[in-house]
Amino acid sequence: xxxxxxxxxxxxxxxxxxxxxxxxxxxxxxxxxxxxxxxxxxxxxxxxxxxxxxxxxxxxxxxxxxxxxxxxxxxxxxxxxxxxxxxxxxxxxxxxxxxxxxxxxxxxxxxxxxxxxxxxxxxxxxxxxxxxxxxxxxxxxxxxxxxxxxxxxxxxxxxxxxxxxxxxxxxxxxxxxxxxxxxxxxxxxxxxxxxxxxxxxxxxxxxxxxxxxxxxxxxxxxxxxxxxxxxxxxxxxxxxxxxxxxxxxxxxxxxxxxxxxxxxxxxxxxxxxxxxxxxxxxxxxxxxxxxxxxxxxxxxxxxxxxxxxxxxxxxxxxxxxxxxxxxxxxxxxxxxxxxxxxxxxxxx
Ligand SMILES: Cc1cc2nc3c(=O)[nH]c(=O)nc-3n(C[C@H](O)[C@H](O)[C@H](O)COP(=O)(O)O)c2cc1C
Numbered sequence: 100x101x102x103x104x105x106x107x108x109x110x111x112x113x114x115x116x117x118x119x120x121x122x123x124x125x126x127x128x129x130x131x132x133x134x135x136x137x138x139x140x141x142x143x144x145x146x147x148x149x150x151x152x153x154x155x156x157x158x159x160x161x162x163x164x165x166x167x168x169x170x171x172x173x174x175x176x177x178x179x180x181x182x183x184x185x186x187x188x189x190x191x192x193x194x195x196x197x198x199x200x201x202x203x204x205x206x207x208x209x210x211x212x213x214x215x216x217x218x219x220x221x222x223x224x225x226x227x228x229x230x231x232x233x234x235x236x237x238x239x240x241x242x243x244x245x246x247x248x249x250x251x252x253x254x255x256x257x258x259x260x261x262x263x264x265x266x267x268x269x270x271x272x273x274x275x276x277x278x279x280x281x282x283x284x285x286x287x288x289x290x291x292x293x294x295x296x297x298x299x300x301x302x303x304x305x306x307x308x309x310x311x312x313x314x315x316x317x318x319x320x321x322x323x324x325x326x327x328x329x330x331x332x333x334x335x336x337x338x339x340x341x342x343x344x345x346x347x348x349x350x351x352x353x354x355x356x357x358x359x360x361x362x363x364x365x366x367x368x369x370x371x372x373x374x375x376x377x378x379x380x381x382x383x384x385x386x387x388x389x390x391x392x393x394x395x396x397x398x399x400x401x402x403x404x405x406x407x408x409x410x411x412x413x414x415x416x417x418x419x420x421x422x423x424x425x426x427x428x429x430x431x432x433x434x435x436x437x438x439x440x441x442x443x444x445x446x447x
Contacts, residue, residue, distance in 0.1 A: 102331030109133030115335030116166030132434035162224030207395035231283035251281025275314030277422035302328035316427025337427030349414035370394035379415035
């Protein structure tokens with residue numbers, strides 16, 4: 100079944116939820132253009148989420164997606180935290196920052212009863228999850244509101260697991276994808292495969308619609324994914340320069356520079372593997388380090404360094420999330436990009 104038939108959409112395009120670089124504005128623009136706009140709630144408090152959802156409800160009557168993380172809450176480990184601070188200490192000295200002052204960062208919280216309470220007032224067409232699924236009880240609450248449930252699979256095993264746990268569609272996230280890997284069954288990065296190897300294998304294994312994600316940045320990429328059996332395509336990186344996104348100045352500059360050709364999967368910024376443009380921190384400490392605190396605790400250790408560097412115009416300590424294909428990043432309205440992405444498919 101196509102994404103259009105499943106949701107009553109005009110175009111088979113999902114704007115990927117991207118926590119930290121967008122709010123309701125991007126979601127509204129994409130939904131009104133005929134795609135599925137997404138609101139990432141992984142870094143929003145329930146109150147902020149309610150405000151954003153009210154804004155979406157006031158500005159579109161089309162389907163939209165609300166996205167959550169569902170990681171197990173971390174166990175704070177003082178020894179690990181201080182070990183990581185010791186690794187970062189030379190950078191703190193270089194920037195004349197006090198390493199003992201912990202900046203507050205936006206908390207990345209997993210899907211909760213509070214979030215389910217807010218969702219119940221809005222009943223979005225789709226609720227999508229990253230890092231697996233929430234408890235059966237919470238999932239039942241989402242379903243009771245009539246929302247379709249989507250989640251990311253990075254392997255055939257994860258797709259099978261999601262099908263067995265009752266999702267309505269699977270987002271096949273290839274290794275090219277920007278941002279966090281949705282992986283939840285294995286920590287072994289060698290299990291992660293490319294989008295165009297992953298889609299046909301998942302399509303053959305499950306009976307559900309499969310959405311392709313990772314490295315797809317133009318109309319021919321969308322058409323190729325559909326030819327491999329995808330029911331739709333979820334695009335993230337290509338939306339990062341749209342005026343409706345809140346992407347920072349250093350992130351925008353990196354995406355339009357030569358540096359964007361070199362990305363890597365790193366755990367340094369949050370504690371979980373995610374793909375971003377290689378910068379100084381990744382070159383000097385990683386990209387993968389065994390000393391990093393568990394997700395999402397690693398983020399706070401870098402917050403003041405990141406803020407100071409960014410105030411000097413540097414992205415050396417910032418997560419510059421990007422997929423392997425940033426060639427689709429242009430400063431064009433999200434509605435135009437959405438229609439362009441679907442153009443070959445739509446003209447068939
Ligand atoms: C900046 C950025 C932030 C992201 N944040 C989220 C998120 O909050 N939730 C989520 O499910 N996926 C997130 N992702 C992953 C996307 O859902 C998607 O898998 C990815 O963008 C597809 O690959 P592409 O970036 O090459 O298009 C993020 C991706 C990027 C680039």
